[in-house]
Amino acid sequence: MVAKYTDSNAEEDNLVWDAPPPYALRSSSDVLAGSCILNTDGTLNVELESAAPNELTKLLPIYRPAVPEPEAESLGKCPPLNIVVQVVGSRGDVQPFIALGTALQRYGHRVRLATHNVFADFVRKSGLEFYPIGGDPEDLMSYMVRNPGLLPSLDSLKGGDIPRKRRMIHEMLQGCWDSCILPDPISQEPFVANAIVANPPSFAHVHCAQALGIPVHLMFTMPWTATRAFPHPLTKVKAKDIRQSQANYFSYGIVNIMTWQGLGDVINGWRVKDLHLEPVHTSMGPDLIESLKLPFTYCWSPALVPKPQDWGSNIDICGFFMRDEPAYTPPQDLDNFLRAGPAPAYIGFGSIVLEDAKRMTESILQACRVAKVRVIVSRGWSKLGGDDPSTDDVFYLGDCPHEWLFKQVSVVVHHGGAGTTACGLYNARPTVIVPFFGDQPFWGNVVASNGAGPVPIPHTSLNSENLAEAIKFCLTPAVNQAARAVADQMRRENGVEKAVQSFHRHLNIPKISCDIQPQHVADWACRLSKSKAETKMSHAALKDSVLKGHVKLGDAAPYQPKDYNMGVERLDPFSAGASATLGVLTNFTSALGGTFIDPFKQHKQARLANGNGGSAGLAAATAVGKGFASMGTSLSKGTLVDVPLALAEGLRNAPRLYGEEVRDHGKVKDWKSGGAFAAKNFGTGFYEGITDIVIKPYAGAKKEGALGFMKGVGKGSLNMVAKPGSAMFGLLAYPAQGVYKSIKSLKKSPVTDAVRAGKLANYERYNDAL
Template sequence: MSYISSRETQDVSRHDEDSEDAPPAYQLETSIENVPALDYLGLADDGRISIDLNSREADLGVQLASTKESRTSWNIRLNIVIQIVGSRGDVQPFFALGQELLKYGHRVRLATQDAFAPFVRDAGLEFFSIGGDPKELMAYMVKNPGLIPSMTSLREGDVQRKRTMIAEMLHGCWDSCIELDPISDRPFVADAIIANPPSFAHIHCAQALGVPLHLMFTMPWSTTGTFPHPLANILINGSSINSAIVNRVSYAVVDWMTWRGLSDIINNFRSSLDLEPVTATIGTSFIEQLRVPFTYCWSPSLIPKPSDWGPHIDVCGFFFRETTSYESPLYITKFLSGGPMPIYIGLGSIVVKESARLTSILLEAVRSCGIRAIISRGWRKLGTGIANSQDILFIDDCPHEWLFQHVSAVVHHGGAGTAACGLRNGRPTTIIPFFGDQPFWGSMVAAAGAGPLPLPQRMLIAETLAKAIAFCLTDATQSAAANMAKSMSTENGVEAAVRSFHTNLPIESLCCEIILQQPATWMYTTSNTSIQLSTTAARILLDQHVVEPKELRLHKTSPTHIQNRRRDPVTSVTAWGASTTMGLTKAATGMIYEPINEIIKARKPLSDSAPSQTSITTTTKAAGALARNFGRFNMYAFKGATLDLTLAAAEGFRAVPKLYGEQVPSHGEVMDWKSGGVVAGKNLTPGIADGVSDLSVKPFEDAKKEGALGFAKGIGKGTVGFTSKTASAILGLVAYPGQGICKSLRDLAKTGTKKAITSRRIEEGEWLLRNDTTDERIQFKS
């Protein structure tokens, strides 16, 4: 089996499809005579590995090394799902990103709410609905601009509706990773995930699939001391507290409140994916602990990358779509040419109740300035019933990229995309923030001198808006906006973001070792060989009976391990107590509530024509619910009181040396019963040896630094070190193997998600072979 060409040269680089020099398409030769040997590596007599430099494996190594050195090209074609939740302004920048990814041969699916389906498909991308209603979401955000919902929202049930919507979208995001294309029925399994943080499902989907995750967003979401979290309203009021500390704390507070509101929904979602629950101690920070790659799509000219962000975080520039030809409606063209250049006013997808009052304020401000204006009606149809005039024009949808070239200033709600488009065109900007990151962008624009301070919509009156518009029309503001546009003209945020995405991919584990342009999805494993195979390669080898199904297993190109980081014995045991108590309470409540709920449901007919279920069925379901929760109660009681407590104490004692500045080496991950024993061994001998040595070493080390006082401190450290390290070592003998056994048993019992992924990968492989196109130019190394 090989892919053969009528030409001798096989060029692996990207080629123009229309180029005469491009190699012809590779055809699959069905004969099995040319199947390369899979045992390509051998051991020499002295134990060294023999490598044939003419083999495809050596060539792969050269490719991997050169890829590390220069990422100017990319040859592996991936199935990429982009999961985005938010308004149109949140979704639209990713149209440009998806279009750029298509240029590299990737297959791109944009998963978001139904309302944006036409725009996604018009951009040439595949669309997948994750459910949810963006209008309802925007209405909730306007009503509750902060993190804490208002009493009105609580009374009207808004919070529960939002939680239900988020649960729906979580499951929709998972479906977007593995379900068929809804139009073509073509199989799709994600090889990589790009997402914005509010989609929430991203890390859990990536963990279940074992694929890379890359977060991208239009607002800061990573802890920094440079500025506060955009969703936090910091009130220092002359406090002497260091502002950098306050800023960092703001991220922790927002994360904590978000987690508190959604933890049960997220853990229920994780359970549906056969993943272990995330505890409260790590639920607010595991994204940062895992150092998930993050790309921020704003201009570094406007907001430079903070110095305390690591190399896994990039600031690439705003995402703009390629300029396309647009012919404006005649009524817009006539208005633009009928007088002085107008300003633009638009609130995008913001949903407001008092649209008539807001329209009145806008019109009064414009008239008091003696200027002309184009006003976008938006989702709440501003200006309904008001006729257009020579100075005021109400419009529906119109591309900002085109329109902002023809206005003198822009007034809007502060969406990142709209702000970016205004600045790119050198237009001074007034921002009327409603919620979220909008006040943040208003402040950033004002700091750049390209507009006034933001005008919160709750305090908006015609007089203040008129002053803000007048500020935008001054020479100084116009000049600052023009300078910002000049700086941004040298940036290409979309290209930079794609480079960032490619650079952070795990190329070594991602690449198929037979068909180099395809990602590895299977691992072929025998007693002496392991080879990464793509979906197509695996399917071909199976059909040719070169490999057996039992020799293949799903390959995780980027495994995710969420670890419960312990700080000390007290907090770890306290967290164990809270978690165990919550589990026991939930199970005990379930023993009463769920059987009663089954009885209540049984009394309600399924439909007008369908009778209620029989008493036997009802009794069976009620008994099943009782038994299920009784089992959970016993599990929490036994496992919680033995293994979980021992593990919490072992990890807590192990973390104690961090409190006085000592580095605690990693003992590895507990993945199954085998690794549990390994970790216990790694924790035992060094733990006891280090604990004993601390009694004598620490006093003399500290005495050299601080004399007698240091000697006393050293005795204290040595005593604490001996106690904590030996305690962790001894407890770990039970805790880590027990944890490994539990994980192994869980893996044996929880196989639904793994079976679903396996089934989808098989479907994908069969589809690819049936529909193999000759213009793919897949390269096979033989």
């Protein structure tokens, strides 16, 4: 589904909330052919084949030799930051980030954990700030049980889950943005983020980071980055006439494409309407994280799942995030149960919402009778056991910290969330995983491959017989020994501290630090009197400069240390020109359709709201005016900026197709930089286009003889067309792009105003504290 937006005034009503996304993908070519079909359980069946496997190999990134990563301390001490940690998911997803937030806070940062409202007490009792982003995790868990992948099953498509989930995503996107800039909901203490940490399913992370111009760092418990080592956990991959490793790699891109099909229009609608950013192009959306090379930390033990060789230096594996064991005194009835006999088994599924909790409870109790073990059953969100009382052999448990509880039991049976899995293994407990969705099957297979438990039992296959066999298997000496070996490895790691180091290492510390007082973070950018260069300033440095008369407070702008280029990379003039032309036609057609449809919509809404025919007519007329304005804007921008820019960039980047470096002329930010870029591109383009026909053959002959000479002739001939062509188109394109950006920057933005207001509130709070 492609969003239809014509300008920054696009309304939320443009979104078709209940339209089922086209969750199917087929492609056919000599290099790569295959299909991707959505299963009834929400996972993907991926079948890939190739008639040219050697050509396919060339499309994959090559392995790079490992480069030693610098210690975070060698890069300088990171100043204290305002960090917002955005997490979407269950309690098991939130808990690791509480451990991370506590460690970041211990370092000196101010940490706000932004997640679902239901976890407010859980977060605040841990000593972290909390911000509610909306969304109903219980509804989300119920949905995920019915749809084990990120994608909806056919039953969900028919049953009305789609509009509810899409609206929930939109609510959480806006909640994540608010968490970056709004004061604490209780104390009203101002807050503007200097950096974002997020798990990928929060989806808002990089878009919020772009709007604020700040660093973002992703952290997650399941593989999210393409690798040859193993397939995406949400896929079932079959490879024909290609290596399994190649199929594994492409499975990640397929999941990204399918996910963007379902949510791309929601994300772009939010970007345009609420963040006042350009929509992300369809070709960029699925692989945005990959193309931007965002820093990524995986919070699992490298002893269990080592870092794949094809993951770059922007990716770290640090170990599980284990929080400090909370102080806990068991209630008397639990203490009595534990003392009354041998160590029981633990069975619980936490935040999972089961469709038939009664049947699951019966299977659990029967399995424990067959295995001859006592059992602690965690009621969880599914209320296992209902209102049944505990007995001599069965104890029904409410909330209890796993860090304490897992020390008291002989075996743990759970859904396989990364946090619960880590806690069980860390305490050397043999583990039975009953996966429901997401990364849970992945962790079940990891446990089994390390000998610390049986192969996972999908919840749809669970019965009293196979559960009893799994428990008995876990009680054998060999499995207990394997669990102790895994625990010994994990105890030598300190995942949270390494994650903090990873976060600091991937920051550009000089870039985010104040020029005058580098021990503080830079929040402002301004030019001091008698200085042409922009100065990065903290609240303290700005206050001092204002008092000394070196700068006026009104001249200081919120500092943006990080720039994100989400524009389409034009690699050749043909695809670039075609894509830009198609985009212009699409935008114009959408605006034309809106000119006829929106007036009726606005007329109906105004009439329902006011019952006044006059106001309804005015609303319709206004919509007509907006439609014609949108048509004019899309056509003029397309013909004067988009198409010439696409051709200029496509021609300029064409030499990259045969391995040649392309000159960097800087970035077009306004009309001045646009003119400067055009002038540099014109000069170098014509000069190199003419001289390359001589220089390239000579350099090639010197390196490879006659063959190199012929290669050089080819490169020089192509450059003689591409580089002067870029120079000519660029004379119009780059200044026009600069003028467009200058005009856009003059338009008052509520996002800029909100960020500045938050910064000023922090500035005043700092002054009051002195």
